[in-house]
Amino acid sequence: MxxxxxxxxxxxxxxxxxxxxxxxxxxxFFVRTGSRDxxxxxxxxxxxxxxMVFKGSDKFSADDVNRVFDEVGAKYNAATAEEGxxxxxxxxxxxLPITFELFANILxxxxxxxxxxxxxxxxxxEIGMYDDQPSFLAYENLMQSHFAGHxxxxxxxxxNESITALTCEQMRKYHHDRYxxxxxxxxxxxxxxxxxVVELAQQHCGHWPAGExxxxxxxxxxxxxxxxxTRPKSQQQHVMQMTxxxxxxxxxxxxxxxxxxxxxxxxxxxxxxxxxxPGLAEAADLDFAxxxxxxxxxxxxxxxxxxxxxxxxxIRSIYDDVNKNGIRExxxxxxxxxxxxxxxxxxxxxxxxxxxxGGNWVYRQEYRSVDDDMxxxxxxxxxxxxxxxxxxxxxxxxxxAVGPLTSLKI
Amino acid sequence: MPExxxxxxxxxxGLTVVVEPMRDVQSAAFSFLIPGGSAFDPVQQNGTAGxxxxxxTRGAGDLDSRDLSNALDNLGVQRSENTxxxxxxxxxxxxxxxxxxxxxxxxxxxxxxxxxxxxxEAAMAGVEQSLRAMEDEPQRKxxxxxxxxxxxxxxxxxxxxxxxxxxxxTPDSVRAxxxxxxxxxxAILGIAGCVDLDEVLGVINDxxxxxxxxxxxxxxxxPRGERIGHIHHESTQxxxxxxxxGIEYSHPxxxxxxxxxxVLSGGMSSRLFTEVREKRGLCYSVNASLNSMKxxxxxxxxxxTTAERAQETLDVTLGELVRLGDGIESHELERxxxxxxxxxxxxQESTSSRASSIARDWHFLKRVQTLDDIRRDIDExxxxxxxxxxxxxxxxxxxxxxxxxxxLNVT
Numbered sequence: 017m018x019x020x021x022x023x024x025x026x027x028x029x030x031x032x033x034x035x036x037x038x039x040x041x042x043x044x045f046f047v048r049t050g051s052r053d054x055x056x057x058x059x060x061x062x063x064x065x066x067x068m069v070f071k072g073s074d075k076f077s078a079d080d081v082n083r084v085f086d087e088v089g090a091k092y093n094a095a096t097a098e099e100g101x102x103x104x105x106x107x108x109x110x111x112l113p114i115t116f117e118l119f120a121n122i123l124x125x126x127x128x129x130x131x132x133x134x135x136x137x138x139x140x141x142e143i144g145m146y147d148d149q150p151s152f153l154a155y156e157n158l159m160q161s162h163f164a165g166h167x168x169x170x171x172x173x174x175x176n177e178s179i180t181a182l183t184c185e186q187m188r189k190y191h192h193d194r195y196x197x198x199x200x201x202x203x204x205x206x207x208x209x210x211x212x213v214v215e216l217a218q219q220h221c222g223h224w225p226a227g228e229x230x231x232x233x234x235x236x237x238x239x240x241x242x243x244x245x246t247r248p249k250s251q252q253q254h255v256m257q258m259t260x261x262x263x264x265x266x267x268x269x270x271x272x273x274x275x276x277x278x279x280x281x282x283x284x285x286x287x288x289x290x291x292x293x294p295g296l297a298e299a300a301d302l303d304f305a306x307x308x309x310x311x312x313x314x315x316x317x318x319x320x321x322x323x324x325x326x327x328x329x330x331i332r333s334i335y336d337d338v339n340k341n342g343i344r345e346x347x348x349x350x351x352x353x354x355x356x357x358x359x360x361x362x363x364x365x366x367x368x369x370x371x372x373x374g375g376n377w378v379y380r381q382e383y384r385s386v387d388d389d390m391x392x393x394x395x396x397x398x399x400x401x402x403x404x405x406x407x408x409x410x411x412x413x414x415x416x417a418v419g420p421l422t423s424l425k426i
Numbered sequence: 427m428p429e430x431x432x433x434x435x436x437x438x439x440g441l442t443v444v445v446e447p448m449r450d451v452q453s454a455a456f457s458f459l460i461p462g463g464s465a466f467d468p469v470q471q472n473g474t475a476g477x478x479x480x481x482x483t484r485g486a487g488d489l490d491s492r493d494l495s496n497a498l499d500n501l502g503v504q505r506s507e508n509t510x511x512x513x514x515x516x517x518x519x520x521x522x523x524x525x526x527x528x529x530x531x532x533x534x535x536x537x538x539x540x541x542x543x544x545x546x547e548a549a550m551a552g553v554e555q556s557l558r559a560m561e562d563e564p565q566r567k568x569x570x571x572x573x574x575x576x577x578x579x580x581x582x583x584x585x586x587x588x589x590x591x592x593x594x595x596t597p598d599s600v601r602a603x604x605x606x607x608x609x610x611x612x613a614i615l616g617i618a619g620c621v622d623l624d625e626v627l628g629v630i631n632d633x634x635x636x637x638x639x640x641x642x643x644x645x646x647x648x649p650r651g652e653r654i655g656h657i658h659h660e661s662t663q664x665x666x667x668x669x670x671x672g673i674e675y676s677h678p679x680x681x682x683x684x685x686x687x688x689v690l691s692g693g694m695s696s697r698l699f700t701e702v703r704e705k706r707g708l709c710y711s712v713n714a715s716l717n718s719m720k721x722x723x724x725x726x727x728x729x730x731t732t733a734e735r736a737q738e739t740l741d742v743t744l745g746e747l748v749r750l751g752d753g754i755e756s757h758e759l760e761r762x763x764x765x766x767x768x769x770x771x772x773x774q775e776s777t778s779s780r781a782s783s784i785a786r787d788w789h790f791l792k793r794v795q796t797l798d799d800i801r802r803d804i805d806e807x808x809x810x811x812x813x814x815x816x817x818x819x820x821x822x823x824x825x826x827x828x829x830x831x832x833x834l835n836v837t
Contacts, residue, residue, distance in 0.1 A: 037450040039771050070694075078704060082695035086761040089768025108768050137707030144732045145710050147662040150562050249660055251558035284499045289492065295551025298559050318559055350499050357502025357520050361453050365775045 019383050020210040026226040027198030030217045031377050033205050033369060033385075041112050041206035042366035044104035045123060046374040048201075049194040049229055051174075052098045052167035052308075060174015061182060061190045063096040064139050068187065069103065070094070071131040073121045078131060084118050091367070098159070098168050099231075099308050100378065106367045109207045113216060120220035123195060132184040140180070143173050151316070153245065154256040154418045158314075161243050162258040162414035166236040168307055196227035203374035206366030233309030235263065240413035246422050252298065253321040253419035255328065259411035261304055261311035262404070264379040269306050270392050271404040276304040276313065277351040278343050279334065279410065284350070286334050291317075297327050302410075308379065313410055321420045328412070328426060335410035342402045352393055359389050430796045432784060435627055439639050440611030443630055444784045444794055446618040448777060454619030455519035455777040456529070457785040460536060462607030463510040464587070465580040465645050471595045473553055473587020474603045479509045481541055481549040481600060487534030491545065494531065503528050509585045511719065512789070514608070519778045522620030526629045533633035536608065546597040557589050564665045564829040565711075565730055567657075572667035573717075575655060576724050576825040579648035609640035616785030619777035653825050656833040664736035664830030665728070668743065670821045672716050672723035675790040680718065681803045682815035687716045687725055688762035689754055689812070690746065695761060697746050702729060708739040714747075720790055725821070733831050740826070740834050747821035754809050754816075766804050770797045 017035045024030065050062050071078040085092050085105070092105030092115075103123065107115045146152045156171060163169030174182075202221065204213050238260060262268035280287045280302020291300040297319035305312050319327050362368035363386045372389075376382045384392075417424050433445045448454075467474040484491040498505060501524040508515045516535070518528055560566050574582045617626060673683050691698045691714040702712045714727040727747070731739040773779050774797070787794045795803075826836045 039774050040768075079695070079700075082693070082700070082704070083757075083761070086693035086695040087764055089764040089766070091768070091772070106772065108771055111768075134704075134707045138703060138710055141663070141708070141731060142710040144662040145565070145730050148564055148665075148730075247562075251561045252555065284495045292552070293491070293548060295548030295555075298552065298555035318555070320555065320558075350496060353500050353502050354504075357504060357524075360502075360521060361504065361519055361778075364451050364453060364777070365772075 017385065019385070020213070021383070022214060024197065024217060024222055026222065026224055027196070027228065028217065028221050028224060029201040029377065030213065031201065031203050031373065031383065032210055032213050033373050034208060034210060035366070036207055038207050038366055039108070040106050040366050041109050041204065041208045042104065042106040042370040043112070043116065043119065043202070043204045044102055044370050044374050045119060046201040046203060046378045047101040047195060048099070048199045048231070048378055049101055050097050050099040051170040051172045053194060053229065053231060054170055058182060058186050058190055059171055059178035060139070061187055062101055063172050063174070064135070064179065064182065065187055065191060066094045066096045066101050067135050067139060068127055068132060069122050069125045071125060071128065071135060073124055073126050075121055076118065081118065081122060084114065088115055090115055096172055098170070098172060102374070104370060112208055112212070116216045117220055124224070125191070127184055127188050127191065129184050132187065136179060140176060143176060143179070146173065150247070150250065150252070150254045150418045151318070154254045154416050157243055157245060158256045158258055158414060158416040161241060161416055162238045162312065163236050164239070166310070167232070168236055168310060194229045196229060197221065197224040198226060198228035201374060201377050203370055203377065205369040205373055231308065236260070236310040238413050242415045242424065242426060243417070244421065244424055245416070245418045246420065247418060248420055250419045252318050253324045253417060253421055255317040255324060255415060255417045257315040257412045257415045258312045259413040261313045261408050262306070263309050263311045264306040265309065266311065268404045268407060269311065271396055271400045272304045272311065272313070272408065274348070274351050274355060274393070274396055275343070275401055275404060276302045277355060278347045279338055280315070281354070284354070286338070287331065290334060291327060291330055296323060296330070300327065300331065306379070315412065324417070324421060325425055332412065335412070339405055339409040342398055342405065345398060348396070348398055348401070352396070356390055356393055359386060359393070430798070432794045432796065433623055434794065437610065437631065437635055439635070439637055441613045441615065441634050441637065442788055443615045443617070443627065444788050445621065445623055445626065446780055446784055447621060447623060448619050448774065448780065451620050451777055452521055453519055453777045454522035454525045454617065454621045455517070455781040456525065456615060456617040457781040458516040458532065458536065459510070459513040459614040459785050459789055460516070460608055461512065461612040462514050462603065463512045464583055464585040465511050466603065466607050466643055467580065467583065467587070468599060468603070469646050470591055471599055472583050472591040474595050474600055475514060476509045476553050476585065476587040477549050477595060478600050478604055479507050479514050480552050481546060482539045482604070483507060483535060484545045484549065485540035485542055487538050489534070490540070494535070497531055498528065501528050511581060511585055517778065517782060525617070525621055526625060529626065529629050530633055537637050539604070541597070541601055541604065543597055546600070550592065550595070553587055554589065554592055557586060560586070564659050564661050568665040568667040568827060568829045569726060569728060571657065571829070572669055572726060572825065572827045575651040575653060575827055576669035578650045580645050581719060582650055606640065606643050610634060610637040611639045612642065614785045614788045616781045616788070618780035618784060654836050655827045657827070657829045659829045659831070661830050662732065663730045664733050664828055664832065664834070665730050666736065666740055666743070667827045668727040668747070669724045669825040670747070670823060671819060672718060672725045673819065674721055674723050675718040676720070679815050681807060682812050683723070683819070684716055685759060685762050685807050685812045686750060686816050687714055688765070689758045690714045690750060692762050693765055697750070698743065701746050702739060702742055706742060708735050708742065712743065736828070736830065736832070737834050740836070744824065751816050751820050754813055756809050759807060759809055759812060763804050763807065767801060770800055773797070
């Protein structure tokens, strides 16, 4: 695998990790804009705009877009989060030029009024769909509570009200302000030539307006709290909690990743052995989420409503023990073996490399090969974990519960 | 496409091993399909196989539950255990060089599990809670309940089990299920990736060669549920499930059936996505898929939409399913073919998907299709042949199940 990088005159960052021995090529436009960059009047616009991109440009109609992607057999999609909008696809190498042209073209979407009004209905349905998924509802509310007053607390989907009120004109302005070449990274992974990538980028993106989108990345200082959403007819109780963790820019993030595996992986972790394995809960896990300037440990518990407080007390005691005594050498070694195998397996597919390639560049203007990741992983010590826990102990700062319970003692 | 070599080997006890060595990868994956899925759950004990799937990894051979889990984790084995209709499936992937050691651990799990009495309640509690969680997610529940209504039992029973039956299941009944059903005859092991053929076959002969065969057990059949149904749920959306007859995986027309469903739902330019979502904005999720088993198959469709637009969504979706018989454009079929070919080539980048494909092929066809075989079958499809299939197997006699605040009118 070989890494290449350049920047077009308008500021578009172009990076590629090329590998002639794979069968496909993956490409992604990482636009550094998401719900944290929205004002309250346009809440949900980043995600809605992501949908509207697929409604086409002046050159491609909505039908053309769907048709051409299918004609080349692309595996493609898009995703919007708090701080990024990603458009990505994997194709056979011979279809890179047409796929590239299509993606680049629709990133300057026509934003036609009738398409906007039709897609608004789909967005409202998407909001309705997530409303029927308790764990998603808990996550959405937790982000809002934990990061209240900070841009990270802004909803990705928006609300029925904000989406209904949103105008096409407001979306055009948001696109004009945020989809600037300097705010976008193009990443390519897999089987193609670097010269071709640069040529395609020049040809289809060289005319994009220059400029960078502003974003304040002050670290959040969550006050914490408890929010209970009572759904009397639910069978299970879903609880999500957040507490501050290292940011995407922090050197401590590697330790935080591995700590989350040791303490809260889906199997073989402390939460697994003490809570899930004995059948006390359907799920109990800990994740680490890195953001620009802030980070969070995320706890998820799904269990019998009556067992919720007891399970939370157990989780609390596990966290207290880890904070006080750190972790053991054998736990660290086991987690390293698990994670290194995951890294290798994921990296065998271009699509698997794309998010790590793009993510490293967007957050840190850094290239990390699979070997770099393996070396960093191997070098983490129990002392690194100790340093992490001193700066960012595990905890239960903010809690959201969804289910039959009307009250909850943490 | 590089030449693909697939080796098939059968042990004297009937275990079939299918191996596809792959170049340019460091990983290898394997997929065990072991007889003893939910179709063999005793009557009124639906969930027996599901509990066994959890319980069976709680200690085996010389290792207790925790040591076994640690041994697999230390080999970097990413694993999952699932309860299927016919089989319990055990999938694993790791670096190729760790696969022989991982296979030895699975030999213990499948032949010498401890099934410890003191951990039975925990396994049961895990199954019970995941069934309760499913009750809170109508989008998942609707397809599970739809299958009950479009297939006779045991094929339509939920593989995960059902809450009413769990109290009837005891440690002894699960042990009996293990002893009666889990056997080498009828079992399949698919392996793909960076492995040395002689080495893995040696390990398999060593560790599975003495596994004793068992007679094939019988299963009890029972009629399916009501064809049209509604389950009341205070949800935001109405979740719609529709089923109609398809064909089995081994049917000579399988790829025609696959293409017909592909025209309906294979990509964002497909009919359902275009007509239900893009033109009318009725829903976020709408899809159809071919659910083929060994002896029969159905097309299963899903659409989720807010209650006030649910009737229109149901009517438009049913209309599109029927309209397929009016004709198919050649470009619609060409897009299906293009998507299939690109998927086939990309499969070669994933040892896990190759391992599960070759094991599944052996189960359904008693042979493994190479990617070239599949490509040839797909190339041979024509609009006329796909349409002829649609006319022989028209979308009609629909099974319809809705979950949501209001019942719909099914005409």
